[in-house]
Amino acid sequence: MLLHFTKMHGLGNDFVVIDLITQRYRLRPKDILLIADRHFGIGCDQVLVVEHPRNPDVDFRYRIYNCDGSEVEQCGNGARCFAKFVLDKKLTGKRKIKVETSSGIIELGVTADKQVRVNMGKPQLKPADIPFQAEATAPSYNLDVDGQSLSLGAVSMGNPHGVLVVNDVATAPVLELGPVLEAHPRFPQKANIGFMQIIDRRNIKLRVFERGVGETLACGTGACAAVVAGQEQGLLDQSVTVTLPGGALLIEWRGQGHPVMMTGPATTVFEGAIQL
């Protein structure tokens, strides 16, 4: 079958977006791997699938696959692209779009200056909900990594994140430590690992080694998790500009019991079709 797709990105975190509302196709694991392959396929960090909702109270179902083929619970940069996609394709005319993911419902809205604002839902901090192995909930945890003790925050935005505070993201051991922490046994479902440099209480720099991908130019849920972890450690205010290698996001969180709000851009690069 010739499957039409749209290539998009959120601050350089890139996606192949596939509409399975006007197209009928059952995506197989090998299709995801081919689509995401930067040499033999199209190439992307994640494949995003647009489907009819199962819940009658929401507008769409949003499925997310990492380039390693793993299906995951949430993707923040992808959510902004999802909103732009369904509006540009006239799959909806709504300005507030409710979308179901495997980790819950998120709400998407387009702002006056063409940015997309996403209610990412409430972060989960209890170890069992992340999941992360720990005796009790804490702002940070000590982890033994190859004989050295590291301190990191652990947060779920629907997907699991570990967040380390570093002096300088430019010299942080992202490629050395990222894969070790991604697969650390205390993260039973693995984790996305953020390396956060605190500039001041309203500005951070962040690099993320993503679960199932590696380092990406940006990670929306990673930006949310970093601000939550930073606030829980008393280091950040409620509204934070998160500067990633691909650009900046505005993350707002009023504290436990409240959702995390993310605002940022979404970009369409090209349309195409792939023979599967």
Ligand SMILES: N[C@H](CCC[C@H](N)C(=O)O)C(=O)O
């Ligand atoms: N790699 C992530 C999914 C994509 C998250 C990221 N691209 C974002 O913008 O939130 C995971 O395995 O949980």
